[in-house]
Amino acid sequence: MATDVGELASKLDAHLVLPLLEFAASRGTHAKADVDAARVEILKKTHMCDYLADVSGVSVDAATREEVLKTHETLRAAASKAAEFASDGAAIKAMRRDKGENAKIAEASHGITSADVEALYTFAKFEYECGEYASASEHLGAVQLLSADSARCESALWGKFSADILLQNWAAALDDMNRLRDALETNASSSAYVKMKQRAWLLHYALYVFFNHPNGRNSIVDVMFQERYMQAVQQESPHLLQYLAVAIVANRKRRNMIKDLVKIIQSDSYRDPALEFILALFVDYDFKKATEKLKQCDDMIEKDFFLIGTKEAFDENARAYFIENYCRVNKRIDIGALASTLEMSASAVEASIVTLIRQNKLNARIDAEAGVAHVRVETKSINEQIIEKTKALLSKTNALTQAVLANTQAQAF
Amino acid sequence: MASKFWGGSDSSSADESSENVSDDYTSTTSSSDDSSDDSDRGPSKYLQDESSDSSEDERRVIRSSKQKHFEMLKQSSRELQRVAAGRDWTSVIGSLESFHKHFLKSTQASIRAESSSKIFVRTLVSLSEVLDACSHEVDFKKQMSTTQAKAFNSLSQRVKKHMRALSPADIEAASRSRKIDIESESESADSTDTIDGTRDNPTAESDKLMQDIMNMPKEDVTFDMIDSKLKEIATSRGKKGVDRMRSVEQLRYVSSLSKCAAQEVEILLHIISAQFDLNGSMSTYMATPVWRNCVNDVLCVLQTLETNDNILLVDGSELEPRPSNDEIMAGAIIQLRGSLCAFAERIDDEYTKSLQCLDAHTKEYINRLQDEGALLLLLHQVSNFYESRNSHNAVSLSLRVLERIHCKRTASYNALKKYTDSRIQSSASVSGGHICDNGEMVEKTDVFVTNFRFPSCELHARIESLSAYIFNYGEERAKARALLCQIFNEALCGHLRSAKELLLMSHLQESIQLMDISTQILFNRAVAQLGVCAFELGEFDEAFVFLCDLFTSGRTKELLAQGMTQPRFNERSAEQDKLERRRQLPKHQHINLDFLESIFLVCAMLLEVSGLLNVKKTRVYPRYFSRIMDQYNRQPFTGPPDNTRDTVMAATKMLLVGDYKGASGLLLNLPAWNSLSPSALHVLTILDERLKIETIRVYLQQFADQYASASVHILAQMVSLTNESVCSIISSMIADADIPAVFDSVTQSLQLSRVHHNQLQSAASAFTEKVLVLLDANERAFDRHIGTENISYYDEDESRTRRQAKSAPEPEEYQTRRLRSENARGRFITADLHDGIVKAKQRDSYGHFSRKQIHCDS
Incomplete structure (x- = not known):
């Protein structure tokens, strides 16, 4: 895990790493001293003096503190006009998409110039550094609306994104993430390589959203399977694949993505328990190995800041997939044995097999007395096969005819 | 023949020297004659000739008729030169004709044949110089009227025709003495007479000196002598009948006499070009010893240039006026025409050519390969030279180095380095004169020994730094080639991923068909090497993808430039044949074709063998393998396999009936596997494992219909696998619906269900x-x-x-x-x-x- 935190932290903002470290400390996976040392290191880079004093137990000398406060004051004074505007909810609501117009309105009604916006940005940045995320987020939002400079907007977005994450305002963070994605894609000035790096960063930030927002586990799959983001994952940070894998397994609705996931895993050399579990279960059908890996996965999830929320869903679904695959292959299923290997109750296993049968995914009968399920093989009858094959024939032919007609008519004119 | 003008010729035979005597005699007499005339001759000397003629008595008339011919000749010569200076080409033709007529007459008169032929030659030479000068003038041709232009062309042709009839030595001598004349022309207003012979004495004398520097003691030779000798040899370059070998030797001797660095460089530049002249045609290669000399000469020049800042090499642009000889001696800045880059590239080309021409199985070829070290050293040094001067030439030279070393393995590169270093050292310790098979090389190497060393860094680092340099400064083609070289080398070292990433990130595959052929070949080779690399890592699918297009095209040899297939349909013309031959790679750079084919076929077999039975599956790969399988099956008689393809086919047939042992015996013992690099031998065990898996899959598919159940144990025995792995294979087949069956864990067997179809x-x-x-x-x-x-x-x-x-x-x-x-x-x-x-x-x-x-x- 130590390496994992390191890998993640290399593409995260200092402030975002703190929750990770706190979590690590609370789980006791690392020596407290190490974690604290790491925290102090990170806090030193920020302006959060009080927090630093808390953690390190050493009071920061008053001068530094004074200085921070003083800077805070001067910056606030400089940005006061703009800050006032930013906190005026009605004014912000009146803003529209067009930036040039926004700036004009702001200047006309409130007398805010681009210099004010700049000051506001500096102030917000300082606030963020000091840990005042709420106001930082508000001010950055305003900057993003008013500033004409696209690079400035982009960094304001990054700032707002992480501030919202730290505020645990997931809906806003998801919104920020989507806007940031748009901004990254439309930025024409950065090269493909830089864009890929930025995408990797974005994915790291987004992990907070993915695993905390109610709909996050869908969006992680959607975002990561976009080719651009998948490239970023594979090139820059293959360790993100495990989050993807867990998210897919934990999310029943995305079971059809498993096939794609398997292909990705096979093409990549990165391995960890979650990926190996999927390989064992869906490629090698090596149930022994899969059980082993399943246990490792449980351990891993316990210790992971992001994944811990998905633990139950993952457990349940991984076992369901296991049973499903096991039943597809084996003729005679000893429910008791299966339950013991999966560390489930026999009745739970039986229940899931019954579900499978009911859903028509399995042609089997359970012999409740012996505690055994018998699977019957039945290939599709030839009639069915032929019907299946010819199903698409009509629509395809129609489409082709349409296309030909359209084209010949186009030529005729 | 040169003896007519050179008093003491190098080949002084008896009769020639007697001729010289008579020549001297005539010239002295005539000079006394002329000198008496000279005083009162002016513009009216034509008249005077007439008058003297008329006043002469009978006896004198006989003499004077000869004299008259001679005078006429001289006069027409003068006339010709005058007209030529006026650039009235039509009249020049006329006077040239009359001049020629006079010349013929005077030679018939035969007494003063020597002098008249001298006049004739000189006049012609001067005329041709005028013509040359004119034709070099910018816009000269544009300014002429059509008739003038026509006349000019026919004139120059005529002059050439006459010149051809003369011996080159004569012409040379004439031009030499003419130059001297021109220098002294300003002094004496009446220069025409000197043609006759008065001037002959001093020129002959100085010529004598020049000739003699070959025999003179070294201390006595002056800078000017060498300079003029050099000019003489240089002007003879490219002329008919000049012994090229001899002029190289002469130059080499002269270079040992050279007085200062600038002169030495100048002479060396001449030597290098003279050596390039030694072989005339494009198809033959430069002799090895000459090549070695060239390398050394270029290195010498390089060294001298590096130590002397006052010498500059220029190519392309105009030269600054040359400082006087004394200034040169004193170390003034002098510009010389020549390009080390061009020399180095030519040497590189010659090396490739020689490897193309030599038979790869001879000792000579191997000896030749040892020279690569010297070549690399040279290219490296010259490229450094340019790099320090920020010239773009450094890129092209770096690229050449890269192209030389990209296909080397670390071991062979190190061996070459060691060998070259030891050669340099041994030649340093042995002071010249040591006898070995290339004595000259040893003798000359100690010139550069002290300064130049083989670049010390490792092959991989070297390649990276070279390509980084080219990426920074090169143009599109150089970049592409450097990248391909790098990919090739990465693949050769077994770094499949990085090589593949380089290829994919560069998007080269999109633009490669727009590139020139040799870059395309490089691309093909890189892709082929990627295939080999993938195979050696056990990535059979990828290997197949890489090699697929190479083999399905049926023109593998051409695509890799490793030989030519017999043209079947459209005959290639001789020209194309020649081009193709020039494109061929030297043998030692070849990728073993049999090895490639083995890899390709084995990979194709592994991927497609189950497809042979199971047609319904959508297929990702082209049906190459099934096609050649069909061909094999159609043969009326299949003997025991003797080539790679037949072996793979036979193995496939065995695999189809579940004979794993026979198939693996054939496939694992393919002779081509000898070419596997020793570190990659484990791939054969991977191959074996894969073969086992395929055997089971094929076997089950093939015979599923005939059996009701199959024991895992028996299957495992059949291919000597563990029960678990067989279970895993079977399970995945069931899950993928390859076979209609279920697994019975109690009896450890496979329960197959079969379905009967009726005909309808x-x-x-x-x-x-x-x-x-x-x-x-x-x-x-x-x-x-x-x-x-x-x-x-x-x-x-x-x-x-x-x-x-x-x-x-x-x-x-x-x-x-x-x-x-x-x-x-x-x-x-x-x-x-x-x-x-x-x-x-x-x-x-x-x-x-x-x-x-x-x-x-x-």
Whole structure:
């Protein structure tokens, strides 16, 4: 895990790493001293003096503190006009998409110039550094609306994104993430390589959203399977694949993505328990190995800041997939044995097999007395096969005819 | 022949010296004659001649008729020069004709034949110089009227014709003495007379000196003597009948006499060019000892240039006026014409040529390979030289170094380095005169020994730094080539991923068909090496993809520039043949074709063998393997396999009936595996494992219908695998619905269920299959019609010309497109997932499909 935190932290903002470290400390996976040392290191880079004093137990000398406060004051004074505007909810609501117009309105009604916006940005940045995320987020939002400079907007977005994450305002963070994605894609000035790096960063930030927002586990799959983001994952940070894998397994609705996931895993050399579990279960059908890996996965999830929320869903679904695959292959299923290997109750296993049968995914009968399920093989009858094959024939032919007609008519004119 | 002008010739035979005597005699007499005339001769000397003629008595008339001829000759010569100076070409022709007539007459008169021929030669030479000077003038031709231009052309042809009739030595001598004349012309107003011979004495004397520097003691030779001797030899360059070998020798001697660094460099530059002249044709290569001398000479020049800042080499632009000889001696800045880059490149080319011409199985070839060290050293040094002067030449030289070393393994590179270093050291310790098979080399090497060392860094680091340099400063083609070299080397070292990433990130596969042929060949080689690399790492699928287009094209040899297949349909012209031959790679750089074929066939077999039975599956790869399998089956008689292809076919047949032992025995003992690098031998065990898996899959598919159950234990024994792994294989087959069965864990056996079809049912099934194929073909045809409507390069004629012009545009195209689509899928989603990509793929195969149709139609 130590390496994992390191890998993640290399593409995260200092402030975002703190929750990770706190979590690590609370789980006791690392020596407290190490974690604290790491925290102090990170806090030193920020302006959060009080927090630093808390953690390190050493009071920061008053001068530094004074200085921070003083800077805070001067910056606030400089940005006061703009800050006032930013906190005026009605004014912000009146803003529209067009930036040039926004700036004009702001200047006309409130007398805010681009210099004010700049000051506001500096102030917000300082606030963020000091840990005042709420106001930082508000001010950055305003900057993003008013500033004409696209690079400035982009960094304001990054700032707002992480501030919202730290505020645990997931809906806003998801919104920020989507806007940031748009901004990254439309930025024409950065090269493909830089864009890929930025995408990797974005994915790291987004992990907070993915695993905390109610709909996050869908969006992680959607975002990561976009080719651009998948490239970023594979090139820059293959360790993100495990989050993807867990998210897919934990999310029943995305079971059809498993096939794609398997292909990705096979093409990549990165391995960890979650990926190996999927390989064992869906490629090698090596149930022994899969059980082993399943246990490792449980351990891993316990210790992971992001994944811990998905633990139950993952457990349940991984076992369901296991049973499903096991039943597809084996003729005679000893429910008791299966339950013991999966560390489930026999009745739970039986229940899931019954579900499978009911859903028509399995042609089997359970012999409740012996505690055994018998699977019957039945290939599709030839009639069915032929019907299946010819199903698409009509629509395809129609489409082709349409296309030909359209084209010949186009030529005729 | 030179003796006519040179008093003491180097080949002083008896009769020639007697001629000299008479020559001297005549010239002295005539000079006394002329000197008496000189005083009162002016513009009116023509008249005077007449008058003296008239006043002469009978006896004198006889003498004077000869004299008269001679005078006439001189006069017409003067006339000719005057007219020529006026540039009235039509009249020049007239006077040239009369001059020639006079000359013939005077030679018939024969007494003063010597002098008159001298006059004749000199006049001609001066005339031709005038012509040369004129033709070099800018806009000269444009300014002339048509008649003048015509006259000028015919005049120059006539002059050439006359010149041809003369001996080159005469011409040379004449031009030499003429130069001296011109210098002294300002002093004496009446220069024409000197033609006769008064001037002969001093010039002959100085010539004598020059000739003698060959025999003189070294201390006595002056700078000027060397300079003029050098000029003499230089002007003889390229003339008919000059012994090229001899002039090299002369120059070499002269260089040992040289007085200062600038002069030495100048002479060395001449030597190098003279050595390049030694072999005349493009098809033969420079003799090895000469080549070695060249390398040393260039290194010498390089060293001198580095130590002397006052000497500059210039090419292309105009030279600054040359400082006087004394200034040169004193170390003034002097510009010389020459380009080390051009020399180095020529040497490199000659080296390649010699390797192309030599038989790779001889000792000579191996000895020649040892010279590569010297060549690398040279290229490296010259490129450093340019690099420090920020010249773009450094890029092209770096590229050459890169192209030399990219196909080397670390071991062979180190060996070469060690060998070259030891050669340098041994030649340093042995002071010249040591006898060995290349004595000259040893003798000369100690010139550069002290300063130059073989670059010390490791092969890999070297390649990276070179290509980084080229990426920074090179133009498009150099970058592409450097990248390909780097990919090749990465693949050679077994770094598959980084090599592949380089290729995919560069998007080279999209633009490669627009590049020149030799870059395309480099591309093919890089791809082939990637295939080998993938195979050695056990990535059979990837290896197949890389090699597929190379082999399906059927022109593997051409694509890799490793020999030529016999042309079957359209005969290649001799010209194309020659070009093709020039493109060939030296033998030691070849990728073993048999090895490549083995890899390809084995990979294809592993991927396609289950497809041979199971037709319904959608297939990702072209049906190359099943096609050659069909061919093999159609043979009336199949003997024991003797070549690679037959062996793989025989093994496949065994595999199809579940004879794992026989198949693995054949496949694992293919002779080509000797070419595997020792570190890659473990791939054979991977291959064996894969073979076992395929055997079980094929066996179960093949015989599923005939059995009701199959024991895992027996299957495992059949291929000597563990029960667990067999279970895993079987399970995945069941899950993928390859076989209709379930696994019974109690009895450890496979329960197969079979389905009987009656005839109607199977007929209906076959019919639907065919309908689907038809629909598919329609879609393709439509797709192609829309897709390529505006693209004209499927036009038959053009594609044929392209085929002729390039070595392999078509497979290239095919290959690049395929790689592109692979690239489009990045490294993550394969074809059957994405609609768009499936389409792209279909269009690929379309190109081929539709082309066939066109052929049918026409």
